Amino acid sequence: MAARCITGAMDSDTLQERYDIVIVGAGHAGAQAAINLRQAKFEGTIALLGDERALPYERPPLSKEYLAGDKPFERIMLRPEAFWAERHIAFHGGARVASIDSMDRTLRLADDRTVGFDKLIWAAGGSPRMLPCPGAQAANVHAIRRKRDVDVIRQDLGAAERIVIVGGGYIGLETAAVMRKLGKQVTVLESLDRVLARVAGPLLSRFYEAEHRAQGVDLRLDSTLEMFETDERGRAVAAILTSGEAIPMDMAVVGIGIVPEVGPLISAGAAGGNGVDIDSQCRTSLPDVYAIGDCAAHGNPYADGAHIRLESVQNANDMAKVAAMSIVGTPIDYDAVPWFWSNQYDLKLQTVGLSTGFDQCVLRGDPAERSFSLAYLRGGQLIALDCVNRTKDYAQGRALVAAGAMPDPNELADGERTLKDVALL
Numbered sequence: 001m002a003a004r005c006i007t008g009a010m011d012s013d014t015l016q017e018r019y020d021i022v023i024v025g026a027g028h029a030g031a032q033a034a035i036n037l038r039q040a041k042f043e044g045t046i047a048l049l050g051d052e053r054a055l056p057y058e059r060p061p062l063s064k065e066y067l068a069g070d071k072p073f074e075r076i077m078l079r080p081e082a083f084w085a086e087r088h089i090a091f092h093g094g095a096r097v098a099s100i101d102s103m104d105r106t107l108r109l110a111d112d113r114t115v116g117f118d119k120l121i122w123a124a125g126g127s128p129r130m131l132p133c134p135g136a137q138a139a140n141v142h143a144i145r146r147k148r149d150v151d152v153i154r155q156d157l158g159a160a161e162r163i164v165i166v167g168g169g170y171i172g173l174e175t176a177a178v179m180r181k182l183g184k185q186v187t188v189l190e191s192l193d194r195v196l197a198r199v200a201g202p203l204l205s206r207f208y209e210a211e212h213r214a215q216g217v218d219l220r221l222d223s224t225l226e227m228f229e230t231d232e233r234g235r236a237v238a239a240i241l242t243s244g245e246a247i248p249m250d251m252a253v254v255g256i257g258i259v260p261e262v263g264p265l266i267s268a269g270a271a272g273g274n275g276v277d278i279d280s281q282c283r284t285s286l287p288d289v290y291a292i293g294d295c296a297a298h299g300n301p302y303a304d305g306a307h308i309r310l311e312s313v314q315n316a317n318d319m320a321k322v323a324a325m326s327i328v329g330t331p332i333d334y335d336a337v338p339w340f341w342s343n344q345y346d347l348k349l350q351t352v353g354l355s356t357g358f359d360q361c362v363l364r365g366d367p368a369e370r371s372f373s374l375a376y377l378r379g380g381q382l383i384a385l386d387c388v389n390r391t392k393d394y395a396q397g398r399a400l401v402a403a404g405a406m407p408d409p410n411e412l413a414d415g416e417r418t419l420k421d422v423a424l425l
Protein backbone atom coordinates (compact mmCIF):
# COMPACT_ATOMS: atom_id res chain seq x y z
CA MET A 1 0.00 0.00 0.00
CA ALA A 2 1.82 3.03 -1.23
CA ALA A 3 -0.68 5.81 -0.64
CA ARG A 4 0.69 8.75 1.26
CA CYS A 5 -1.95 10.19 3.46
CA ILE A 6 -2.82 13.59 4.78
CA THR A 7 -5.74 14.42 6.99
CA GLY A 8 -6.31 18.13 6.60
CA ALA A 9 -6.36 20.57 3.73
CA MET A 10 -4.94 19.44 0.43
CA ASP A 11 -1.26 19.97 -0.07
CA SER A 12 0.01 19.95 -3.65
CA ASP A 13 3.05 17.83 -2.69
CA THR A 14 1.02 15.00 -1.35
CA LEU A 15 -1.42 14.31 -4.17
CA GLN A 16 -0.11 11.36 -6.16
CA GLU A 17 -0.18 11.29 -9.93
CA ARG A 18 -2.39 8.20 -10.00
CA TYR A 19 -4.40 6.05 -7.59
CA ASP A 20 -5.99 2.66 -8.07
CA ILE A 21 -9.21 4.15 -6.80
CA VAL A 22 -10.20 7.77 -6.65
CA ILE A 23 -13.33 8.63 -4.71
CA VAL A 24 -14.81 12.05 -5.41
CA GLY A 25 -16.78 13.42 -2.48
CA ALA A 26 -15.78 12.79 1.12
CA GLY A 27 -19.29 12.73 2.58
CA HIS A 28 -21.22 9.73 3.87
CA ALA A 29 -21.06 7.69 0.68
CA GLY A 30 -17.47 8.47 -0.32
CA ALA A 31 -16.00 7.94 3.13
CA GLN A 32 -17.96 4.72 3.62
CA ALA A 33 -16.81 3.40 0.24
CA ALA A 34 -13.18 3.87 1.28
CA ILE A 35 -13.89 2.12 4.59
CA ASN A 36 -15.67 -0.77 2.85
CA LEU A 37 -12.83 -1.22 0.36
CA ARG A 38 -10.34 -1.63 3.18
CA GLN A 39 -12.73 -3.90 5.09
CA ALA A 40 -12.93 -6.04 1.94
CA LYS A 41 -9.12 -6.27 2.02
CA PHE A 42 -8.56 -4.06 -1.00
CA GLU A 43 -4.84 -3.30 -0.88
CA GLY A 44 -4.41 -0.79 -3.69
CA THR A 45 -4.08 2.97 -3.35
CA ILE A 46 -7.18 4.97 -2.49
CA ALA A 47 -7.62 8.74 -2.67
CA LEU A 48 -10.64 10.37 -1.06
CA LEU A 49 -11.10 13.83 -2.58
CA GLY A 50 -13.55 16.29 -1.10
CA ASP A 51 -14.05 19.94 -1.86
CA GLU A 52 -14.82 20.69 1.77
CA ARG A 53 -11.75 21.15 3.94
CA ALA A 54 -13.19 19.39 6.95
CA LEU A 55 -12.55 15.72 7.61
CA PRO A 56 -15.51 13.50 6.71
CA TYR A 57 -18.43 14.15 9.05
CA GLU A 58 -22.06 13.20 9.61
CA ARG A 59 -24.43 15.53 7.81
CA PRO A 60 -27.72 14.87 9.70
CA PRO A 61 -26.60 16.71 12.88
CA LEU A 62 -26.20 19.89 10.82
CA SER A 63 -29.93 20.59 11.20
CA LYS A 64 -30.10 18.99 14.64
CA GLU A 65 -27.47 18.81 17.42
CA TYR A 66 -24.71 20.70 15.62
CA LEU A 67 -27.04 23.58 14.75
CA ALA A 68 -28.30 23.60 18.33
CA GLY A 69 -24.74 23.75 19.63
CA ASP A 70 -25.27 20.47 21.50
CA LYS A 71 -22.50 18.56 19.71
CA PRO A 72 -19.08 19.90 18.75
CA PHE A 73 -17.54 19.02 15.40
CA GLU A 74 -15.34 16.30 16.92
CA ARG A 75 -18.47 14.38 17.88
CA ILE A 76 -19.92 14.41 14.39
CA MET A 77 -16.76 13.30 12.58
CA LEU A 78 -17.34 9.98 10.80
CA ARG A 79 -14.01 8.65 12.08
CA PRO A 80 -11.22 10.14 14.19
CA GLU A 81 -8.52 11.96 12.25
CA ALA A 82 -5.94 9.19 12.59
CA PHE A 83 -8.27 6.58 11.10
CA TRP A 84 -7.72 7.61 7.48
CA ALA A 85 -3.95 7.53 7.63
CA GLU A 86 -3.96 4.24 9.53
CA ARG A 87 -6.02 2.68 6.73
CA HIS A 88 -3.84 4.24 4.03
CA ILE A 89 -6.73 6.24 2.68
CA ALA A 90 -5.36 9.49 1.27
CA PHE A 91 -7.89 12.12 2.29
CA HIS A 92 -7.51 15.40 0.44
CA GLY A 93 -9.76 18.24 1.59
CA GLY A 94 -10.26 21.37 -0.50
CA ALA A 95 -10.01 19.31 -3.71
CA ARG A 96 -12.85 20.13 -6.09
CA VAL A 97 -13.04 18.00 -9.21
CA ALA A 98 -13.93 20.11 -12.23
CA SER A 99 -13.78 17.63 -15.10
CA ILE A 100 -13.22 13.99 -15.98
CA ASP A 101 -11.51 12.42 -18.97
CA SER A 102 -12.93 8.91 -18.89
CA MET A 103 -10.75 7.70 -21.80
CA ASP A 104 -7.52 8.85 -20.17
CA ARG A 105 -8.88 8.04 -16.72
CA THR A 106 -7.88 11.40 -15.40
CA LEU A 107 -9.57 14.01 -13.26
CA ARG A 108 -8.86 17.70 -13.42
CA LEU A 109 -9.24 19.69 -10.22
CA ALA A 110 -10.58 23.22 -10.04
CA ASP A 111 -7.03 24.41 -9.36
CA ASP A 112 -5.91 22.70 -12.60
CA ARG A 113 -3.98 19.79 -11.20
CA THR A 114 -4.75 16.34 -12.55
CA VAL A 115 -5.10 12.96 -10.87
CA GLY A 116 -5.23 9.60 -12.62
CA PHE A 117 -7.39 6.64 -11.60
CA ASP A 118 -8.01 3.04 -12.54
CA LYS A 119 -11.46 3.10 -11.04
CA LEU A 120 -13.53 6.10 -10.03
CA ILE A 121 -16.29 6.33 -7.44
CA TRP A 122 -18.36 9.49 -7.80
CA ALA A 123 -19.96 10.41 -4.48
CA ALA A 124 -20.43 14.16 -4.79
CA GLY A 125 -23.91 14.43 -3.24
CA GLY A 126 -25.84 17.54 -4.09
CA SER A 127 -25.94 21.28 -3.63
CA PRO A 128 -28.84 23.14 -2.07
CA ARG A 129 -31.42 24.23 -4.60
CA MET A 130 -31.29 28.02 -4.75
CA LEU A 131 -34.29 30.30 -4.79
CA PRO A 132 -34.28 32.18 -8.08
CA CYS A 133 -35.87 35.30 -6.55
CA PRO A 134 -34.46 38.76 -5.76
CA GLY A 135 -32.68 38.95 -2.42
CA ALA A 136 -31.95 35.22 -2.24
CA GLN A 137 -28.21 35.88 -2.45
CA ALA A 138 -28.19 38.11 0.64
CA ALA A 139 -25.61 37.16 3.26
CA ASN A 140 -28.29 36.44 5.86
CA VAL A 141 -30.17 33.98 3.61
CA HIS A 142 -28.68 30.55 4.28
CA ALA A 143 -28.90 26.95 3.19
CA ILE A 144 -27.88 24.02 5.39
CA ARG A 145 -25.78 21.44 3.60
CA ARG A 146 -22.27 21.82 4.90
CA LYS A 147 -20.56 22.37 8.20
CA ARG A 148 -19.51 25.85 7.19
CA ASP A 149 -23.15 26.82 6.44
CA VAL A 150 -24.03 26.05 10.04
CA ASP A 151 -20.90 27.73 11.39
CA VAL A 152 -21.95 30.95 9.66
CA ILE A 153 -25.55 30.63 10.86
CA ARG A 154 -24.42 30.09 14.44
CA GLN A 155 -22.08 33.05 14.24
CA ASP A 156 -24.96 35.32 13.14
CA LEU A 157 -27.64 33.87 15.41
CA GLY A 158 -26.84 36.12 18.37
CA ALA A 159 -28.10 39.11 16.42
CA ALA A 160 -31.03 37.31 14.81
CA GLU A 161 -34.38 36.99 16.57
CA ARG A 162 -36.81 36.55 13.69
CA ILE A 163 -36.07 33.54 11.52
CA VAL A 164 -37.92 32.77 8.30
CA ILE A 165 -37.60 29.21 7.06
CA VAL A 166 -38.48 28.53 3.45
CA GLY A 167 -39.59 24.94 2.89
CA GLY A 168 -41.52 22.56 5.12
CA GLY A 169 -39.47 19.45 4.40
CA TYR A 170 -37.32 17.60 6.93
CA ILE A 171 -34.48 20.12 6.94
CA GLY A 172 -36.82 23.10 7.26
CA LEU A 173 -38.80 21.52 10.09
CA GLU A 174 -35.74 20.30 11.99
CA THR A 175 -34.28 23.79 11.69
CA ALA A 176 -37.52 25.27 12.96
CA ALA A 177 -37.44 22.96 15.99
CA VAL A 178 -33.85 23.93 16.82
CA MET A 179 -34.57 27.64 16.37
CA ARG A 180 -37.53 27.41 18.75
CA LYS A 181 -35.32 25.61 21.25
CA LEU A 182 -32.92 28.52 20.96
CA GLY A 183 -35.78 30.89 21.71
CA LYS A 184 -36.11 32.38 18.24
CA GLN A 185 -39.28 33.66 16.62
CA VAL A 186 -39.85 31.27 13.72
CA THR A 187 -41.98 31.46 10.60
CA VAL A 188 -42.05 28.51 8.20
CA LEU A 189 -43.24 29.08 4.62
CA GLU A 190 -44.48 26.05 2.71
CA SER A 191 -45.90 26.58 -0.75
CA LEU A 192 -47.89 23.32 -0.75
CA ASP A 193 -50.94 22.61 1.39
CA ARG A 194 -49.03 20.38 3.82
CA VAL A 195 -45.54 19.89 5.18
CA LEU A 196 -43.42 16.82 4.29
CA ALA A 197 -45.60 16.39 1.18
CA ARG A 198 -42.82 14.80 -0.85
CA VAL A 199 -42.01 12.10 1.70
CA ALA A 200 -44.95 11.32 3.98
CA GLY A 201 -48.68 10.71 4.00
CA PRO A 202 -51.15 13.45 4.98
CA LEU A 203 -51.73 12.13 8.51
CA LEU A 204 -48.08 12.54 9.40
CA SER A 205 -48.03 15.99 7.83
CA ARG A 206 -51.01 17.08 9.94
CA PHE A 207 -49.38 15.74 13.11
CA TYR A 208 -46.15 17.69 12.51
CA GLU A 209 -48.03 20.83 11.52
CA ALA A 210 -49.96 20.74 14.81
CA GLU A 211 -46.78 20.03 16.76
CA HIS A 212 -44.84 22.95 15.28
CA ARG A 213 -47.75 25.30 15.85
CA ALA A 214 -48.06 24.09 19.46
CA GLN A 215 -44.35 24.82 19.88
CA GLY A 216 -44.92 28.41 18.74
CA VAL A 217 -43.90 28.22 15.09
CA ASP A 218 -45.89 30.45 12.74
CA LEU A 219 -46.40 27.79 10.08
CA ARG A 220 -47.82 29.08 6.81
CA LEU A 221 -49.12 26.54 4.31
CA ASP A 222 -50.00 27.52 0.72
CA SER A 223 -47.55 30.36 1.18
CA THR A 224 -45.08 31.08 -1.58
CA LEU A 225 -42.14 33.39 -1.26
CA GLU A 226 -41.95 36.03 -3.98
CA MET A 227 -38.68 37.69 -2.92
CA PHE A 228 -36.61 39.00 -0.06
CA GLU A 229 -36.67 42.73 0.48
CA THR A 230 -33.15 44.00 1.16
CA ASP A 231 -31.86 47.11 2.92
CA GLU A 232 -29.17 49.51 1.71
CA ARG A 233 -26.46 47.09 2.98
CA GLY A 234 -27.93 44.26 0.92
CA ARG A 235 -29.24 42.33 3.92
CA ALA A 236 -32.62 40.67 3.64
CA VAL A 237 -35.04 42.41 5.99
CA ALA A 238 -38.39 40.92 4.96
CA ALA A 239 -39.75 37.88 3.18
CA ILE A 240 -42.34 39.03 0.67
CA LEU A 241 -45.03 36.49 -0.16
CA THR A 242 -46.87 36.23 -3.49
CA SER A 243 -49.92 37.46 -1.56
CA GLY A 244 -48.04 40.72 -1.01
CA GLU A 245 -47.61 40.15 2.72
CA ALA A 246 -44.22 41.16 4.15
CA ILE A 247 -42.76 39.13 7.03
CA PRO A 248 -39.98 41.06 8.79
CA MET A 249 -36.92 38.91 9.44
CA ASP A 250 -33.32 38.90 10.59
CA MET A 251 -32.27 35.63 9.00
CA ALA A 252 -33.69 33.13 6.52
CA VAL A 253 -32.89 29.47 6.09
CA VAL A 254 -33.89 27.91 2.79
CA GLY A 255 -34.52 24.16 2.63
CA ILE A 256 -36.10 23.42 -0.73
CA GLY A 257 -34.15 20.35 -1.83
CA ILE A 258 -30.90 19.69 -3.62
CA VAL A 259 -29.55 19.58 -7.13
CA PRO A 260 -27.34 16.51 -7.62
CA GLU A 261 -23.66 17.31 -8.20
CA VAL A 262 -23.05 15.38 -11.40
CA GLY A 263 -21.93 18.04 -13.90
CA PRO A 264 -18.41 16.65 -14.60
CA LEU A 265 -19.73 13.08 -14.94
CA ILE A 266 -22.51 14.02 -17.35
CA SER A 267 -20.08 16.18 -19.37
CA ALA A 268 -17.78 13.16 -19.56
CA GLY A 269 -20.61 11.21 -21.21
CA ALA A 270 -22.27 9.37 -18.33
CA ALA A 271 -25.98 8.74 -18.79
CA GLY A 272 -28.21 10.66 -16.45
CA GLY A 273 -30.48 13.60 -15.92
CA ASN A 274 -31.71 14.09 -12.40
CA GLY A 275 -28.53 12.49 -11.05
CA VAL A 276 -26.32 9.99 -12.80
CA ASP A 277 -27.82 6.68 -13.84
CA ILE A 278 -26.39 3.53 -12.26
CA ASP A 279 -27.13 -0.17 -12.45
CA SER A 280 -27.72 -2.51 -9.51
CA GLN A 281 -23.96 -2.62 -8.81
CA CYS A 282 -23.68 1.20 -8.82
CA ARG A 283 -21.90 1.25 -12.18
CA THR A 284 -22.47 4.25 -14.43
CA SER A 285 -22.51 3.96 -18.22
CA LEU A 286 -18.79 4.90 -18.24
CA PRO A 287 -16.34 2.00 -17.84
CA ASP A 288 -14.98 1.58 -14.29
CA VAL A 289 -16.85 4.62 -13.07
CA TYR A 290 -19.27 4.12 -10.18
CA ALA A 291 -21.70 6.58 -8.61
CA ILE A 292 -23.20 6.32 -5.13
CA GLY A 293 -25.26 8.28 -2.62
CA ASP A 294 -27.53 11.27 -3.14
CA CYS A 295 -26.35 11.83 -6.72
CA ALA A 296 -27.07 8.29 -7.96
CA ALA A 297 -30.31 7.52 -9.82
CA HIS A 298 -31.08 3.85 -9.52
CA GLY A 299 -33.90 1.40 -10.12
CA ASN A 300 -35.24 0.87 -6.61
CA PRO A 301 -37.14 -2.35 -5.83
CA TYR A 302 -39.12 -0.51 -3.13
CA ALA A 303 -40.33 1.99 -5.74
CA ASP A 304 -41.48 -0.73 -8.16
CA GLY A 305 -38.16 -0.48 -9.95
CA ALA A 306 -38.66 3.22 -10.78
CA HIS A 307 -35.46 5.20 -11.32
CA ILE A 308 -35.13 7.42 -8.28
CA ARG A 309 -32.53 9.13 -6.12
CA LEU A 310 -32.66 8.60 -2.38
CA GLU A 311 -31.25 11.23 -0.07
CA SER A 312 -30.43 9.33 3.09
CA VAL A 313 -27.52 8.02 5.10
CA GLN A 314 -28.86 4.48 4.61
CA ASN A 315 -28.71 4.81 0.85
CA ALA A 316 -25.22 6.37 0.94
CA ASN A 317 -23.84 3.62 3.18
CA ASP A 318 -25.51 0.72 1.39
CA MET A 319 -24.48 1.93 -2.05
CA ALA A 320 -20.93 2.43 -0.80
CA LYS A 321 -20.84 -1.24 0.15
CA VAL A 322 -22.27 -2.34 -3.20
CA ALA A 323 -19.68 -0.34 -5.16
CA ALA A 324 -16.83 -1.61 -2.98
CA MET A 325 -17.93 -5.24 -3.37
CA SER A 326 -18.19 -4.87 -7.12
CA ILE A 327 -14.67 -3.42 -7.25
CA VAL A 328 -13.15 -6.23 -5.20
CA GLY A 329 -14.84 -8.83 -7.37
CA THR A 330 -17.54 -10.15 -5.04
CA PRO A 331 -20.52 -8.26 -6.43
CA ILE A 332 -23.84 -7.84 -4.67
CA ASP A 333 -26.94 -6.05 -5.95
CA TYR A 334 -28.35 -2.94 -4.33
CA ASP A 335 -31.72 -3.90 -2.86
CA ALA A 336 -31.64 -2.37 0.62
CA VAL A 337 -34.87 -1.37 2.36
CA PRO A 338 -34.89 2.43 2.52
CA TRP A 339 -34.93 3.92 6.00
CA PHE A 340 -34.58 7.41 7.39
CA TRP A 341 -34.98 9.34 10.62
CA SER A 342 -35.77 12.87 11.71
CA ASN A 343 -35.58 14.44 15.17
CA GLN A 344 -37.85 17.36 15.99
CA TYR A 345 -38.46 18.48 19.59
CA ASP A 346 -38.89 15.26 21.60
CA LEU A 347 -40.20 13.39 18.55
CA LYS A 348 -38.05 10.74 16.96
CA LEU A 349 -39.46 9.84 13.57
CA GLN A 350 -38.15 6.68 11.95
CA THR A 351 -39.35 5.70 8.50
CA VAL A 352 -38.93 2.48 6.60
CA GLY A 353 -39.85 1.73 2.98
CA LEU A 354 -41.29 4.23 0.50
CA SER A 355 -44.92 5.19 0.93
CA THR A 356 -45.43 6.63 -2.56
CA GLY A 357 -48.47 5.06 -4.21
CA PHE A 358 -50.04 3.62 -1.03
CA ASP A 359 -53.78 2.91 -1.17
CA GLN A 360 -54.37 2.35 2.53
CA CYS A 361 -52.93 3.92 5.66
CA VAL A 362 -53.40 2.28 9.05
CA LEU A 363 -52.81 4.11 12.31
CA ARG A 364 -51.21 2.21 15.21
CA GLY A 365 -51.14 3.85 18.63
CA ASP A 366 -52.32 7.30 19.58
CA PRO A 367 -50.84 10.54 18.18
CA ALA A 368 -52.13 12.35 21.29
CA GLU A 369 -49.74 10.21 23.33
CA ARG A 370 -46.87 11.16 21.02
CA SER A 371 -46.18 7.54 20.17
CA PHE A 372 -47.74 6.07 17.05
CA SER A 373 -47.02 4.56 13.66
CA LEU A 374 -48.58 4.89 10.26
CA ALA A 375 -48.47 1.73 8.18
CA TYR A 376 -48.84 2.18 4.44
CA LEU A 377 -50.21 -0.62 2.27
CA ARG A 378 -50.59 -1.06 -1.46
CA GLY A 379 -52.76 -3.88 -2.73
CA GLY A 380 -52.65 -5.33 0.80
CA GLN A 381 -48.84 -5.34 0.97
CA LEU A 382 -47.05 -3.41 3.69
CA ILE A 383 -44.80 -1.01 1.76
CA ALA A 384 -43.78 1.54 4.39
CA LEU A 385 -44.03 2.72 7.99
CA ASP A 386 -43.63 6.11 9.61
CA CYS A 387 -42.98 5.55 13.32
CA VAL A 388 -43.04 8.41 15.82
CA ASN A 389 -41.44 7.54 19.15
CA ARG A 390 -42.16 3.87 18.39
CA THR A 391 -38.82 2.27 17.73
CA LYS A 392 -40.10 -1.27 18.11
CA ASP A 393 -42.51 -0.84 15.19
CA TYR A 394 -39.68 0.58 13.13
CA ALA A 395 -37.29 -2.28 13.94
CA GLN A 396 -39.84 -4.99 13.30
CA GLY A 397 -41.33 -3.15 10.35
CA ARG A 398 -38.05 -3.20 8.45
CA ALA A 399 -38.14 -6.98 8.22
CA LEU A 400 -41.82 -6.99 7.27
CA VAL A 401 -41.42 -4.43 4.49
CA ALA A 402 -38.42 -6.34 3.18
CA ALA A 403 -40.42 -9.57 3.20
CA GLY A 404 -43.39 -7.98 1.39
CA ALA A 405 -45.72 -8.92 4.28
CA MET A 406 -49.49 -8.78 3.73
CA PRO A 407 -50.85 -8.11 7.25
CA ASP A 408 -54.55 -7.89 8.01
CA PRO A 409 -55.26 -4.13 8.33
CA ASN A 410 -57.57 -4.69 11.30
CA GLU A 411 -54.89 -6.56 13.18
CA LEU A 412 -52.36 -3.96 12.15
CA ALA A 413 -54.50 -1.24 13.71
CA ASP A 414 -54.23 -2.89 17.12
CA GLY A 415 -51.41 -0.87 18.57
CA GLU A 416 -51.19 -3.17 21.60
CA ARG A 417 -49.94 -6.01 19.44
CA THR A 418 -46.44 -6.10 18.08
CA LEU A 419 -45.95 -5.98 14.32
CA LYS A 420 -44.20 -9.32 14.48
CA ASP A 421 -47.32 -10.82 16.03
CA VAL A 422 -49.60 -9.30 13.46
CA ALA A 423 -47.57 -10.51 10.52
CA LEU A 424 -47.51 -14.07 11.84
CA LEU A 425 -51.29 -14.29 11.49
Ligand SMILES: Cc1cc2nc3c(=O)[nH]c(=O)nc-3n(C[C@H](O)[C@H](O)[C@H](O)COP(=O)(O)OP(=O)(O)OC[C@H]3O[C@@H](n4cnc5c(N)ncnc54)[C@H](O)[C@@H]3O)c2cc1C
Pocket: 024, 025, 026, 027, 028, 029, 030, 049, 050, 051, 052, 059, 060, 061, 062, 063, 095, 096, 097, 098, 123, 124, 125, 126, 144, 145, 146, 171, 261, 292, 293, 294, 295, 310, 311, 312, 313, 314, 316, 339, 340, 341, 342, 343
Ligand atom coordinates in the same frame (compact mmCIF):
# COMPACT_ATOMS: atom_id res chain seq x y z
C1 LIG B 1 -29.01 19.19 7.13
C2 LIG B 1 -29.19 17.76 6.69
C3 LIG B 1 -29.85 16.88 7.52
C4 LIG B 1 -30.01 15.55 7.13
N1 LIG B 1 -30.64 14.68 7.98
C5 LIG B 1 -30.73 13.38 7.63
C6 LIG B 1 -31.29 12.43 8.54
O1 LIG B 1 -31.75 12.76 9.62
N2 LIG B 1 -31.31 11.13 8.16
C7 LIG B 1 -30.81 10.71 6.95
O2 LIG B 1 -30.84 9.52 6.65
N3 LIG B 1 -30.29 11.61 6.09
C8 LIG B 1 -30.23 12.92 6.40
N4 LIG B 1 -29.69 13.80 5.53
C9 LIG B 1 -29.27 13.34 4.20
C10 LIG B 1 -27.90 12.71 4.26
O3 LIG B 1 -27.03 13.51 4.99
C11 LIG B 1 -27.42 12.53 2.83
O4 LIG B 1 -28.31 11.67 2.19
C12 LIG B 1 -26.01 11.98 2.80
O5 LIG B 1 -25.11 12.90 3.34
C13 LIG B 1 -25.63 11.66 1.36
O6 LIG B 1 -24.31 11.29 1.30
P1 LIG B 1 -23.44 11.59 0.01
O7 LIG B 1 -22.08 11.09 0.31
O8 LIG B 1 -24.16 11.12 -1.19
O9 LIG B 1 -23.41 13.15 -0.12
P2 LIG B 1 -22.71 14.23 0.90
O10 LIG B 1 -22.74 13.68 2.26
O11 LIG B 1 -23.38 15.48 0.58
O12 LIG B 1 -21.21 14.24 0.40
C14 LIG B 1 -20.84 14.74 -0.84
C15 LIG B 1 -19.52 15.45 -0.71
O13 LIG B 1 -18.99 15.69 -2.00
C16 LIG B 1 -18.42 16.97 -2.06
N5 LIG B 1 -18.38 17.40 -3.45
C17 LIG B 1 -19.40 17.86 -4.23
N6 LIG B 1 -18.94 18.14 -5.47
C18 LIG B 1 -17.63 17.84 -5.48
C19 LIG B 1 -16.61 17.91 -6.46
N7 LIG B 1 -16.87 18.32 -7.72
N8 LIG B 1 -15.34 17.56 -6.14
C20 LIG B 1 -15.06 17.12 -4.87
N9 LIG B 1 -16.00 17.04 -3.89
C21 LIG B 1 -17.26 17.38 -4.20
C22 LIG B 1 -19.38 17.78 -1.19
O14 LIG B 1 -18.79 18.95 -0.76
C23 LIG B 1 -19.64 16.80 -0.06
O15 LIG B 1 -18.68 16.95 0.94
C24 LIG B 1 -29.52 15.14 5.88
C25 LIG B 1 -28.86 16.05 5.04
C26 LIG B 1 -28.70 17.35 5.44
C27 LIG B 1 -27.99 18.31 4.54
